[in-house]
Amino acid sequence: MSVTGTMQARRLPGFGLTLGFTLFYVTLMIALPIAALLLKASAVSTTELIETLKSPRVQASLRLTFGASVLAALINTFFGFVAAWTLVRYRFIGRRMIDSLIDLPFAMPTAVSGIALMAIYAPTGLIGQHLIPWGIKTAISPLGVLIALVFIGFPFAVRTIQPAIEELDIEAEQASASLGASRLQTFTRVTLPSLLPAALTGFTLALARALGEYGSVIFIAGNLPMRTEIASLLIVSRLDENDVVGACAIAVVMLTATFGLLLGIQAIQWFIQRKTGRN
Amino acid sequence: MSSTEGFSHESRDPKWVQFLLIGLTLGFVFLLLILPLGVIFWEAFRKGIKTYALALSDRNAQSAIALTLLATAISVPVNMFFGLAAAWATTKYSFRGKSLLISIIDLPFAISPVIAGLMLILLYGIHGWFGSTLQSFGLQVIFAVPGVVLATMFVTVPFVARELIPVMQEQGSEQEWAAVSLGASGWQTFVKVTLPNIRWALLYGVLLCSARAMGEFGAVSVVSSNIRGLTNTLPLQIDALYNDYNAPAAFALSSILASLSILTLIAKSWLEARIDYRSKDKEELL
Numbered sequence: 103m104s105v106t107g108t109m110q111a112r113r114l115p116g117f118g119l120t121l122g123f124t125l126f127y128v129t130l131m132i133a134l135p136i137a138a139l140l141l142k143a144s145a146v147s148t149t150e151l152i153e154t155l156k157s158p159r160v161q162a163s164l165r166l167t168f169g170a171s172v173l174a175a176l177i178n179t180f181f182g183f184v185a186a187w188t189l190v191r192y193r194f195i196g197r198r199m200i201d202s203l204i205d206l207p208f209a210m211p212t213a214v215s216g217i218a219l220m221a222i223y224a225p226t227g228l229i230g231q232h233l234i235p236w237g238i239k240t241a242i243s244p245l246g247v248l249i250a251l252v253f254i255g256f257p258f259a260v261r262t263i264q265p266a267i268e269e270l271d272i273e274a275e276q277a278s279a280s281l282g283a284s285r286l287q288t289f290t291r292v293t294l295p296s297l298l299p300a301a302l303t304g305f306t307l308a309l310a311r312a313l314g315e316y317g318s319v320i321f322i323a324g325n326l327p328m329r330t331e332i333a334s335l336l337i338v339s340r341l342d343e344n345d346v347v348g349a350c351a352i353a354v355v356m357l358t359a360t361f362g363l364l365l366g367i368q369a370i371q372w373f374i375q376r377k378t379g380r381n
Numbered sequence: 382m383s384s385t386e387g388f389s390h391e392s393r394d395p396k397w398v399q400f401l402l403i404g405l406t407l408g409f410v411f412l413l414l415i416l417p418l419g420v421i422f423w424e425a426f427r428k429g430i431k432t433y434a435l436a437l438s439d440r441n442a443q444s445a446i447a448l449t450l451l452a453t454a455i456s457v458p459v460n461m462f463f464g465l466a467a468a469w470a471t472t473k474y475s476f477r478g479k480s481l482l483i484s485i486i487d488l489p490f491a492i493s494p495v496i497a498g499l500m501l502i503l504l505y506g507i508h509g510w511f512g513s514t515l516q517s518f519g520l521q522v523i524f525a526v527p528g529v530v531l532a533t534m535f536v537t538v539p540f541v542a543r544e545l546i547p548v549m550q551e552q553g554s555e556q557e558w559a560a561v562s563l564g565a566s567g568w569q570t571f572v573k574v575t576l577p578n579i580r581w582a583l584l585y586g587v588l589l590c591s592a593r594a595m596g597e598f599g600a601v602s603v604v605s606s607n608i609r610g611l612t613n614t615l616p617l618q619i620d621a622l623y624n625d626y627n628a629p630a631a632f633a634l635s636s637i638l639a640s641l642s643i644l645t646l647i648a649k650s651w652l653e654a655r656i657d658y659r660s661k662d663k664e665e666l667l
Binding site (some may be wrong): 113114115116117119120121123124125128131133134135136138139142161181184185186188189191195196198200201202203204205206207209210211212213214215217218219220221222228229241252253256275279282285310313314315316317318321334335337338341346349350353356360361364 | 413482485496557558592602617631636
């Protein structure tokens with residue numbers, strides 16, 4: 103804190119106004135909606151809730167959503183690592199442009215991404231038509247869901263791992279090399295361990311994003327019940343059928359999963375801070 | 382060994398590793414990002430410029446553009462105002478529960494858009510908490526324009542606040558204290574001292590906030606009745622056209638949003654060079 107003791111006693115003007123408005127707005131816009139969902143879900147008897155979640159269609163959609171999200175996050179962590187490493191360590195033509203382009207899935211409306219992916223991977227699409235003869239169905243299949251989730255999660259992985267590589271201690275690598283370690287040994291014993299927390303955070307963020315994704319998935323997924331219907335879509339179908347309780351049950355499961363993941367990230371951050379003594 | 386060259390980021394990886402990784406990155410980025418972007422413009426103009434112009438001048442398309450602009454014009458200033466207030470409150474004072482408050486501000490990032498829409502229905506729908514009260518005043522929120530605006534506001538709440546908080550935290554309050562001790566009012570201090578210091582970060586937050594506001598789909602689609610020419614935003618209209626097998630028109634409208642997102646990316650890297658954001662983990666959700 104840069105404020106001295108005597109000044110701490112006083113306050114800059116605007117405390118009541120800014121904090122008052124902030125609390126009012128946060129309550130109205132964020133706390134109230136969350137409370138509405140939790141109260142609705144808690145008003146339903148546990149047996150009814152479990153019954154809803156045990157229905158085969160819900161089970162199938164949860165399995166697909168979690169399975170495809172974990173797989174997509176793994177792919178993103180790998181390619182995110184490769185891309186971040188390349189962008190930080192190497193110099194090549196077009197590097198700056200590629201760097202800016204990484205955030206495209208962020209900046210592009212999900213519905214636009216959704217129909218663009220469909221145009222590429224549909225059976226008549228740019229790539230899809232060449233894969234059909236091989237028996238690979240990239241759209242209206244779980245593979246399509248995976249492709250969309252990889253698309254949407256990619257920037258999260260890159261942008262979390264990139265700063266960690268930038269801050270890597272080059273001297274530790276050099277010390278390791280001067281002690282006779284090979285490049286590969288240095289990478290696996292020195293570099294990789296110090297990047298692990300960032301990679302884990304990137305994985306978790308990509309996973310959290312994938313779990314809640316809707317717009318970019320629904321076109322390419324084809325939304326076949328039991329096969330390619332993701333949880334977000336099932337919530338929408340339940341709402342269309344006026345089954346608010348069913349929608350809330352699925353929503354609470356998804357929300358709990360996401361919040362759990364984000365708490366996990368906080369734990370990782372806390373661990374890093376404690377280890378490095380920085381903040 | 383020629384490894385200890387001055388430039389610290391110069392890699393000492395063998396050439397073949399460099400080529401392999403650069404190739405892998407370029408291939409992945411091309412397949413995952415460049416191809417979808419290119420396909421939008423290709424599909425939009427494939428049937429000729431006339432079809433393209435026709436799609437954009439369609440009445441329902443025009444009203445979708447208008448509603449998108451309306452929702453953006455309301456949510457961005459409101460959330461900008463909120464972001465400034467929240468950043469001031471959380472960086473200039475210390476009080477109990479501050480970090481909890483900052484975490485709560487970030488929550489809309491973590492909540493799936495569809496679930497956000499569901500929450501709004503539970504509050505403002507006909508059977509919702511406030512639904513019947515609002516109904517008695519003749520105000521319909523869900524399946525109407527106010528719902529679309531509200532959903533857009535919800536998903537964009539954190540954008541400005543989360544860009545400003547780390548920047549103002551780092552800058553401290555010394556300059557503000559100096560201004561106040563010289564007799565400046567709170568408002569003068571904010572406008573003349575704080576605002577110039579945070580202008581790039583503020584612009585950055587507003588940029589990301591606008592991009593999201595114009596592109597929101599999931600939350601808006603749940604609370605909108607999807608009536609063309611009435612409660613359809615641009616992304617909803619794209620969805621409707623695509624489902625009507627009118628792909629050229631859907632891609633024509635998409636090309637507007639895709640162009641905007643390219644502009645967003647350019648402006649973003651331009652601003653990033655000014656804020657030196659990179660080391661701050663801005664992409665974090667919580």
